[in-house]
Amino acid sequence: MPKSTLSPEALLLIGTNIILLLSGQALWKIGLQKLGGFQLSNLLALCFSPWIMGGLVLYVIATGLWFAILSRVDFSLAYPLQSLSLVLGVFLAWTLFQETIPWTRWLGTVIIVVGCYLVSLPQRF
Template sequence: MTLINFLLILLNTIMLVSGQFLWKTGLQNNESSFSSIRAFMQLMLSPYFLSGLILYGLATVLWLFILSRVSLSLAYPIQSLAYIMAVFGAYWIFNEPLSMPKVVGCLLILAGVVFIGWRG
């Protein structure tokens, strides 16, 4: 796999995680978003939700391009780096706890990605 393909997968992963962070931020700003249909619709039309949705849409188009160039059995495991980005991003952005089991789990995911991507 070429460096450009790896960077495209990394960009795709960052876009997906960023979309999740936008949705989480939108939900934190509107805690009653599931209390009624009106509140839910307000959430769906909020800038955070819409921005996350746009990012997911663009990431999907990018993913289709990636799949035209890289085998799924290689690209998809690399995309699992999203789990690591989410754990540490949630710690830094949302002040969620970062425990030793989470760190060890992230290291295991990273080791798996390295093993799968080692020879492509």
């Protein structure tokens, strides 16, 4: 039965899931960049790209891990914590892909972190 509190094990599972999802997305981005983006003319090359296939493998593993998370943690707690992947995604875009991040996006990431903190607080009433 899922729980409304966050155990260290559940936190580790969610963190690992986020890392797998971000890694998969990064592999897809790299694969798309190497092949000139998503177009019908390169669809077959995309399907057999090691970057794209690696990203898919990571997504399959992340999905299996998500099943384990959902069996241990309330959906109303686990799903909002997945939004931390958005925060880490901004840092990944900034560092790995050298993207310029506007201040509004940085502010949004702070708001997400605050929201995750509030969601993860134990019930007191």
